Structures are given as C-alpha cells and as structure tokens.
Amino acid sequence: MKKAIYKLLAKLNKALLPSYSKQRLDLSKASKLQMALIGWRYFVTTKALD
Secondary structure (H helix, E strand, O other): OHHHHHHHHHHHHHHHOOOOOOOOOOHHHOOHHHHHHHHHHHHHHHHHHO
C-alpha cells in the first residue's frame, strides 16, 4: 500500500515539479527551496523503488 502511494507521488513530482538536472543547475549555487525540492524528489523516488 505504501509503495503504491510513493509511486503515485513520484508520477506527480515528475509532472508538476521542475527537473533541475535538465536545467543543469549547479548544486553549489542552488537556493534553499531548490535544495528542498531536490531532497523531496530524491526521498520519494527512493521510497517508490524499494
């Protein structure tokens, strides 16, 4: 059940949130909000893959 929720969240993240890797964002110059979004996407992706 939890895995299905994380898979749904991962699809929503892909559709709604910006992809910073495609924008070639330098992590050392990223703002706090950008770093939070990167962390959130990472968290959801790892939980969806487990």
